[in-house]
Amino acid sequence: MDQQDIRAIEAALNELPSQCRYHGDQTAPDHYGRMTRSEACCDTGIPAQRRKVAEEALARQRR
Numbered sequence: 001m002d003q004q005d006i007r008a009i010e011a012a013l014n015e016l017p018s019q020c021r022y023h024g025d026q027t028a029p030d031h032y033g034r035m036t037r038s039e040a041c042c043d044t045g046i047p048a049q050r051r052k053v054a055e056e057a058l059a060r061q062r063r
């Protein structure tokens with residue numbers, strides 16, 4: 001991936017919250033043992049969890 005493309009994606013990701021207002025860094029689903037198919041700790045944590053997943057995907061592109 002082009003460096004400019006990576007910077008554009010990073011800039012977009014930086015607009016997303018990095019933490020859940022209620023669960024902080026712990027945005028992974030089922031962290032609190034809830035029986036849910038939610039993609040994150042709670043609805044509020046979804047943007048933060050998506051950012052985390054996208055940042056990991058981006059980091060893999062850099063290798």
Ligand SMILES: [Zn+2]
Nearest residue numbers: 020023041045
């Ligand atoms: Zn949460």
